[in-house]
Amino acid sequence: MTNFQFITLSDGRRLSYLEFGKANGYPVFYFHGAPSSCLEPLLIGNEVFIEYGLRIIAPNRPGIGQSDFQKNRKFNDWPKDVLSLANHLNVDKFSVFGNSGGGCYVTACAAMIPERLLSAVVVSGGWQMNLPEAKKNLKFPFSMFWTVAAKLPFLLPFLLSTMKNSPKESKEKGLAQAKKMMPAPDYEALIQYGRVEVLSRALDEAILNKKGVVWDLRLYLKKFDFNLSEITFPITFFHGELDKNMPIELVKKMVIQIPNAKLITYENDAHLSTLCNHFNEAARAILNVGGNFNNQAP
Numbered sequence: 057m058t059n060f061q062f063i064t065l066s067d068g069r070r071l072s073y074l075e076f077g078k079a080n081g082y083p084v085f086y087f088h089g090a091p092s093s094c095l096e097p098l099l100i101g102n103e104v105f106i107e108y109g110l111r112i113i114a115p116n117r118p119g120i121g122q123s124d125f126q127k128n129r130k131f132n133d134w135p136k137d138v139l140s141l142a143n144h145l146n147v148d149k150f151s152v153f154g155n156s157g158g159g160c161y162v163t164a165c166a167a168m169i170p171e172r173l174l175s176a177v178v179v180s181g182g183w184q185m186n187l188p189e190a191k192k193n194l195k196f197p198f199s200m201f202w203t204v205a206a207k208l209p210f211l212l213p214f215l216l217s218t219m220k221n222s223p224k225e226s227k228e229k230g231l232a233q234a235k236k237m238m239p240a241p242d243y244e245a246l247i248q249y250g251r252v253e254v255l256s257r258a259l260d261e262a263i264l265n266k267k268g269v270v271w272d273l274r275l276y277l278k279k280f281d282f283n284l285s286e287i288t289f290p291i292t293f294f295h296g297e298l299d300k301n302m303p304i305e306l307v308k309k310m311v312i313q314i315p316n317a318k319l320i321t322y323e324n325d326a327h328l329s330t331l332c333n334h335f336n337e338a339a340r341a342i343l344n345v346g347g348n349f350n351n352q353a354p
Contacts, residue, residue: 058074063141069118070123071141074095076097076098077109081105081109081110081111082109082111082151082174084113084152085141086113087158088117088157089155091269092255093120093121093258094120094121094261095258098254108342108343115138117137119265120272125267130281132168134165142172151176152177155331156181156331159183159293160276162178163282163291166289166291167284170288173289175292177293177338178293179293179330180302180331181310185202185205189303189309190202190303193303209270216269231246231247231252239298241325241328241333242326242327245331246328248332285314288316292318293317294320295319295322296322297325298325
């Protein structure tokens with residue numbers, strides 16, 4: 057389940073990835089959040105992917121985990137790596153799915169390689185974290201984290217180490233802190249099905265190279281290097297209205313700029329809980345299967 061695989065790209069970089077679900081199933085490239093890694097799909101569970109007949113291909117972005125760092129990387133460099141991996145796996149058409157910070161990379165693929173896509177879905181998606189809609193609605197400690205990323209990036213490796221070590225020092229203490237900081241739906245999702253351990257493993261993998269994680273995080277403080285208004289490929293967004301990591305106000309600002317985007321919101325869900333509680337709806341959107349979703353917003 058967690059046997060890492062690797063490809064060597066045309067510029068000599070090595071890209072690491074994992075596969076989950078059904079080996080000959082419907083191909084979906086899963087783009088992890090930030091900071092996170094290709095272990096993140098375990099939050100949902102392999103049995104769910106098999107149930108829906110999905111073949112989940114989850115690469116680590118450059119500089120994340122065991123993927124080599126890419127100098128001067130931007131959002132629009134990612135689709136090239138995705139195509140290289142798809143071609144290596146002999147996958148012609150595929151869907152792209154992004155959780156949290158992975159959502160930006162879904163939009164990059166929708167903008168740059170629409171001819172290869174079957175569908176595009178984003179859950180709890182991120183955006184440019186220094187925009188007013190983020191600054192006004194982020195609560196501590198998320199506001200502090202992005203302020204450090206913007207103004208004191210040299211402190212990010214220290215913050216990442218703190219995030220890594222505290223749960224291991226005392227799981228009970230870590231859960232108590234999480235309960236104070238998280239919206240209730242996120243905490244309830246976190247404590248089920250071994251997700252605390254999954255998130256810890258995903259972060260451990262991510263920060264094998266802190267330089268890569270810092271670079272990845274700081275991309276969310278820059279404008280996209282492609283035009284959202286020119287994206288014609290349909291994208292479906294799922295988002296919890298209680299999300300404190302990626303405020304719903306920020307997401308609405310993003311979605312309204314994309315012509316064929318659809319935003320589905322959940323009144324009683326937050327950041328992690330939207331992924332964990334509503335992956336069934338996301339899977340139907342990936343497979344282009346009709347369904348009645350809650351609270352569709354323009």
